[in-house]
Amino acid sequence: MARTASARTTTRRALGPIAAGLVAVTAVIIGTLVYQSASSSAIPPPRPGTAHPSPVTPGNGPLGSITWPASGVSAAGISGIGVLPGPGAGRPVPIASVAKVMTAYIILRDHPLGAGEPGPAIVVRPGEAAAYPAQARNGDSLVPVTAGEQLSERQALEALLLPSADNMAWILARWDAGSQAAFTAQMNTTARRLGMTDTHYTDPSGLSASTTSTAADQVRLGMAAMREPALAQIVALRSAVIPVAGVVRNYNTLLGQDGITGLKTGSDTAAGGCILLAAWRPARGHDTLIVAATFGQPGTMATMLPTALQAGHQLVLALGRALAGQSAQHLSGNKAGWLRSGHVGRVSGRACPVFLLPHQRTGTDPGCVGLPGGAEGFARRAWCPCSAHCPLCASRPNARKPPRNGQEPPCGRRRAS
Numbered sequence: 001m002a003r004t005a006s007a008r009t010t011t012r013r014a015l016g017p018i019a020a021g022l023v024a025v026t027a028v029i030i031g032t033l034v035y036q037s038a039s040s041s042a043i044p045p046p047r048p049g050t051a052h053p054s055p056v057t058p059g060n061g062p063l064g065s066i067t068w069p070a071s072g073v074s075a076a077g078i079s080g081i082g083v084l085p086g087p088g089a090g091r092p093v094p095i096a097s098v099a100k101v102m103t104a105y106i107i108l109r110d111h112p113l114g115a116g117e118p119g120p121a122i123v124v125r126p127g128e129a130a131a132y133p134a135q136a137r138n139g140d141s142l143v144p145v146t147a148g149e150q151l152s153e154r155q156a157l158e159a160l161l162l163p164s165a166d167n168m169a170w171i172l173a174r175w176d177a178g179s180q181a182a183f184t185a186q187m188n189t190t191a192r193r194l195g196m197t198d199t200h201y202t203d204p205s206g207l208s209a210s211t212t213s214t215a216a217d218q219v220r221l222g223m224a225a226m227r228e229p230a231l232a233q234i235v236a237l238r239s240a241v242i243p244v245a246g247v248v249r250n251y252n253t254l255l256g257q258d259g260i261t262g263l264k265t266g267s268d269t270a271a272g273g274c275i276l277l278a279a280w281r282p283a284r285g286h287d288t289l290i291v292a293a294t295f296g297q298p299g300t301m302a303t304m305l306p307t308a309l310q311a312g313h314q315l316v317l318a319l320g321r322a323l324a325g326q327s328a329q330h331l332s333g334n335k336a337g338w339l340r341s342g343h344v345g346r347v348s349g350r351a352c353p354v355f356l357l358p359h360q361r362t363g364t365d366p367g368c369v370g371l372p373g374g375a376e377g378f379a380r381r382a383w384c385p386c387s388a389h390c391p392l393c394a395s396r397p398n399a400r401k402p403p404r405n406g407q408e409p410p411c412g413r414r415r416a417s
Helices: 002-015 017-042 096-110 126-130 132-137 153-161 166-177 180-193 215-225 229-235 304-324 328-340
Strands: 073-078 082-085 121-123 150-152 239-242 246-249 260-268 272-283 286-297
Touching: 073 215, 073 304, 082 215, 096 153, 096 166, 096 180, 096 215, 096 229, 096 260, 096 272, 121 153, 121 166, 126 132, 126 166, 132 166, 150 153, 153 166, 153 229, 153 239, 166 180, 215 229, 215 260, 215 272, 215 286, 229 260, 260 304, 272 304, 286 304
Parallel strands: none
Antiparallel strands: 073 082, 073 286, 121 150, 239 246, 260 272, 272 286
């Protein structure tokens, strides 16, 4: 391009001062454009998170149009409807500490906890305590531990899920399977059993960027996790008290807003901001479980988690609006299968006994955890009509047969046929 400009200038010098002036102006303009082009190509694109593009709204699905987060990957699950794929829902990505949901799920599968039970004691080994200073220097998410410290299983799970302690994931893995490697193998086996075909765990904490999953797979896990009463109760806690560490707080600051009751946050440079949320939203006279996942939300280390929390919150609200506007026919057609599959919620406007929040358990069945709006309670001597189909109800020690007069049960749930 420089050679062409030079040739044109030489040719036009004979045309006189006016032509020469025009050529000079043209050269300046061309040079300026070339410089700007080169400079703009050298300038890196804006940092992720500095702009807020409009959310995308894919085409109609079971709930019609849904507004999804514009960045990252997303998916959702709704009781009675199934998994709803959002943008990139099937693309494996790092998931950071969201991996701890599977860790907790396996621990409770192998060592079930009844309502309020602390569970067996877990002793911190000297090597695990000695590793703490180096782990802290690396910037890992931790709780302080000391050699010989004893935590109950419930306390260890609270440390795992609220402040997202990586070292507690490693301690629990050793306690359950003997080693982190053996526990990680269980994580992958369990993932396959749950239909999480695009998930690969390489560690119990999610600290490794090679632990990857999809938003759709984590939604499947979230739905299963919310059917575990102890897990549903723990992820609904805003804080807990742990030996040595003292008071620990939940990174999920959305708890209690718009029916949100869990599940897990995560963030690091490889994964971005990640959130897996569980919420109960009203639809056609009963509360329905929503699990929403959005990963890879942009920002700095200080902003990516708040960005993910905001994106997840907006997704829950969008799903709630879509669910509320859905036809009653679709829900009624799925109600029987929903009950048989063990998804629990409210039917006929009354609370199911097996899902109440911790602060709603006074005077109710000790097995009740998880469902907001269930203040009606469930008497200790009452019976659960869905015990033949619901694994939670079937495990309740005080469940008994329904009365012979055929009256509707206090929880409003009839036995699924």
